[in-house]
Amino acid sequence: MILDSHTHLWKLARGDYHWLASAPRILVRDYLAEDLQPLLHESGVNHTILVQAAPTEAETQFLLESADQNNFVAGVTGWLDLAEPHFPERLARYRRNRKFVAVRPMLQDLPEDDWIVKPAVLRNLKHLEESGFAFEFLTFPRHLPWVLQALETVPQLRAVIDHLSKPPIAAGSLEPWGTLIRKVAEFPNVFCKLSGVVTEAAPRACTAELLTPYVDHVVKVFGVDRVMFGSDWPVCRVAAEYQQVIDLLRSILARHLGQASLDKVFHLNAARFFRVEGLR
Numbered sequence: 001m002i003l004d005s006h007t008h009l010w011k012l013a014r015g016d017y018h019w020l021a022s023a024p025r026i027l028v029r030d031y032l033a034e035d036l037q038p039l040l041h042e043s044g045v046n047h048t049i050l051v052q053a054a055p056t057e058a059e060t061q062f063l064l065e066s067a068d069q070n071n072f073v074a075g076v077t078g079w080l081d082l083a084e085p086h087f088p089e090r091l092a093r094y095r096r097n098r099k100f101v102a103v104r105p106m107l108q109d110l111p112e113d114d115w116i117v118k119p120a121v122l123r124n125l126k127h128l129e130e131s132g133f134a135f136e137f138l139t140f141p142r143h144l145p146w147v148l149q150a151l152e153t154v155p156q157l158r159a160v161i162d163h164l165s166k167p168p169i170a171a172g173s174l175e176p177w178g179t180l181i182r183k184v185a186e187f188p189n190v191f192c193k194l195s196g197v198v199t200e201a202a203p204r205a206c207t208a209e210l211l212t213p214y215v216d217h218v219v220k221v222f223g224v225d226r227v228m229f230g231s232d233w234p235v236c237r238v239a240a241e242y243q244q245v246i247d248l249l250r251s252i253l254a255r256h257l258g259q260a261s262l263d264k265v266f267h268l269n270a271a272r273f274f275r276v277e278g279l280r
Contacts, residue, residue, distance in 0.1 A: 003271055005273075007049070031234045063076045076100055129156050170201055170204050192222050199235055206239045208248055
């Protein structure tokens with residue numbers, strides 16, 4: 001079985017995907033469940049986690065409705081306002097839906113790189129830590145010092161770093177990203193998604209040779225039990241199509257990992273992290 005830990009759906013008419021105003025043309029169209037499902041089937045992917053792409057509860061509801069209508073959706077990572085005093089009550093409301101599995105603010109798009117360590121946000125991260133609910137970090141390397149500061153306050157937070165924290169793959173640079181992500185990996189409840197690498201390689205060709213140092217480093221510092229496959233479809237289409245993303249990652253990992261470890265990366269780790277074990 002394969003569980004894709006990171007896909008998106010969006011419908012332009014909903015009107016809250018403001019980042020699409022400057023996005024590549026290939027992304028500026030509707031991407032709905034009926035577009036995704038055939039790709040999953042053709043690639044042998046059984047289930048996916050849908051991840052928010054707009055900072056609104058309306059989009060969270062849109063994704064949950066899509067999840068309820070499509071069995072291939074194992075869970076939804078939604079958006080809730082972590083700076084809002086009533087966040088715990090909002091979280092409790094959404095958790096009544098069994099497919100609501102994680103929360104993600106769009107840190108990379110916020111004007112303040114240190115937003116994650118604001119007192120109100122840290123209070124709500126503490127609530128997530130205490131409740132055991134999952135959290136996703138959408139960051140660039142420049143955010144990682146603040147991520148580390150937040151994790152010092154909530155060291156047991158069950159969290160995952162999206163897209164390897166977007167290292168400068170096109171530039172071929174490993175530092176300071178490499179050192180910072182290694183420090184993040186020292187927190188035992190933090191995972192990392194092997195997603196988004198093809199997009200960060202653009203405009204260069206997303207070859208295995210170019211991507212390997214970054215994937216290998218993350219697998220080394222997090223270990224094979226805390227990394228998970230994610231396609232980042234349809235954003236990946238800027239650089240590669242769905243099957244190409246799977247083939248690239250598998251070719252990189254298969255150099256060192258056996259089938260049991262590949263099963264962890266492509267299914268078991270994400271199922272455990274998002275608590276969606278028992279998928280059929």
